[in-house]
Amino acid sequence: MIQGTVDKADEDRYRVLVEAVTDYAIYMLDRSGTVTSWNAGAERFKGYSASEIIGQHFSCFYTEEDREAGLPSRTLETAARDGKFETEGWRVRRDGTPFWAHVVVDPILDPSGKLTGFAKVTRDLTERKKAEEEIRKNQEQFQRLVQGVTDYAIYMLDPEGVITSWNSGAERIKGYSADEIIGKHFSQFYTPEDRERGSPQSALEIAAREGRVEREGWRIRKDGTAFWSHVVIDAIRHEDGELLGFAKITRDITERKKAQESLDQAREALFHSQKMDAIGKLTGGVAHDFNNLLMAIPGSLELLRKRLPDDPQLLRLLDNAVLGARRGASLTQRMLAFAWRQQLDPKPV
Numbered sequence: 001m002i003q004g005t006v007d008k009a010d011e012d013r014y015r016v017l018v019e020a021v022t023d024y025a026i027y028m029l030d031r032s033g034t035v036t037s038w039n040a041g042a043e044r045f046k047g048y049s050a051s052e053i054i055g056q057h058f059s060c061f062y063t064e065e066d067r068e069a070g071l072p073s074r075t076l077e078t079a080a081r082d083g084k085f086e087t088e089g090w091r092v093r094r095d096g097t098p099f100w101a102h103v104v105v106d107p108i109l110d111p112s113g114k115l116t117g118f119a120k121v122t123r124d125l126t127e128r129k130k131a132e133e134e135i136r137k138n139q140e141q142f143q144r145l146v147q148g149v150t151d152y153a154i155y156m157l158d159p160e161g162v163i164t165s166w167n168s169g170a171e172r173i174k175g176y177s178a179d180e181i182i183g184k185h186f187s188q189f190y191t192p193e194d195r196e197r198g199s200p201q202s203a204l205e206i207a208a209r210e211g212r213v214e215r216e217g218w219r220i221r222k223d224g225t226a227f228w229s230h231v232v233i234d235a236i237r238h239e240d241g242e243l244l245g246f247a248k249i250t251r252d253i254t255e256r257k258k259a260q261e262s263l264d265q266a267r268e269a270l271f272h273s274q275k276m277d278a279i280g281k282l283t284g285g286v287a288h289d290f291n292n293l294l295m296a297i298p299g300s301l302e303l304l305r306k307r308l309p310d311d312p313q314l315l316r317l318l319d320n321a322v323l324g325a326r327r328g329a330s331l332t333q334r335m336l337a338f339a340w341r342q343q344l345d346p347k348p349v
Contacts, residue, residue: 006024028108029117033058033076045124047094061091063098079105080115088125100129153250157237159243161204162188173252175222177335186248189219191226207233207246220249228257288326297325 016122025042026036038050046053046061059072064320085105090098102123108116153170155163162185164180174181174189187200194200194217206213212234217322219229234247276284301322308314 008029022124025120025124027059028119029076029118029120031076031117032163035071036117042122044123045093045099046091052094061122063090063092066090075103075105076118078337080107081120083107089328092121096166097128099124101125151218151251152249155248156235157204157248159208161200161243161246164245170250173221173227174252180222189250191218191220194218203231203233204246207235208243211235216253227252296324301325 023041024039025044025046026039026213027042028037030036034055035053036055038048041080042053043049057072059067062072071089075087077086083106090100091101091103092098104121108119110116134156138287147167150169150172152167153173154167155170156165158164163182166176166181169333170181172176185200187195190200199217200218212232214230214232216228216230218226219231220226230251230253234248236244238244238245242259301318305318310319
């Protein structure tokens with residue numbers, strides 16, 4: 001609200017100051033909204049010269065829709081009633097092109113408090129509006145991109161680990177809808193053992209300190225089933241370094257883990273088979289050579305029995321030698337059976 005009197009020198013200095021301003025449109029309106037003054041800034045970005053616009057109603061700066069909605073008259077009514085009116089919106093230049101304006105309207109009162117008109121200050125914020133609109137579009141595009149990803153759970157955490165966003169991939173993999181999980185702590189995805197070890201908090205601390213943490217481990221779905229996950233957590237910081245939160249990406253790699261385990265088992269089985277094959281070949285070779293050596297012993301013992309006198313002590317020693325030869329033959333057969341991977345099935349011949 002502008003009220004009071006100024007002398008002629010002050011008025012001249014004020015006029016020179018206002019006329020010199022080019023980044024702001026500063027002009028006066030009478031009580032009805034007719035333009036009564038016009039500065040260089042107003043001419044620069046509204047496009048009207050002073051001679052063209054003074055005496056015209058300021059509603060010509062508004063869009064047709066705003067004029068039909070009665071916005072110009074409400075602007076003056078609000079300024080007169082509340083002592084000030086401030087807003088942002090689209091306005092129209094002389095050539096018909098729109099621009100985004102920040103507008104302030106102050107009522108002007110005479111010494112007795114009577115309304116004599118309005119002071120109007122307008123600034124062209126089109127470039128800022130375009131930049132904001134571009135940021136908004138980029139954010140919307142990024143949001144659509146993130147929401148469209150279904151193979152990865154992508155969501156945001158605040159600095160304490162509370163979930164602040166949730167994409168469709170997270171819902172598919174973990175089973176929670178956005179309404180169910182936003183506002184909850186991300187540690188509920190961990191197993192009880194990992195929570196007791198402090199794994200969730202440890203992951204955030206490492207990400208905050210080093211900027212990133214990457215891990216694999218068991219996580220829990222909404223229905224209680226476990227899945228093997230690959231997890232990446234990135235710290236999100238403001239330009240001044242303040243920690244704003246974390247971006248968390250999780251992928252379900254349970255099938256890959258199962259395939260890797262099956263491959264490891266197959267490799268282990270192959271290694272065991274190769275080892276046993278090598279042992280079998282070695283055993284077969286030893287048994288074959290030993291069997292060749294053993295063949296001469298039983299025959300020689302039988303011939304010796306025929307030539308020895310009928311001495312019980314000598315015959316007992318001979319029987320022990322024959323028994324040892326038979327045991328050696330039995331052992332050889334077992335070794336050959338192992339080498340040939342055959343079951344022993346002795347039959348009388």
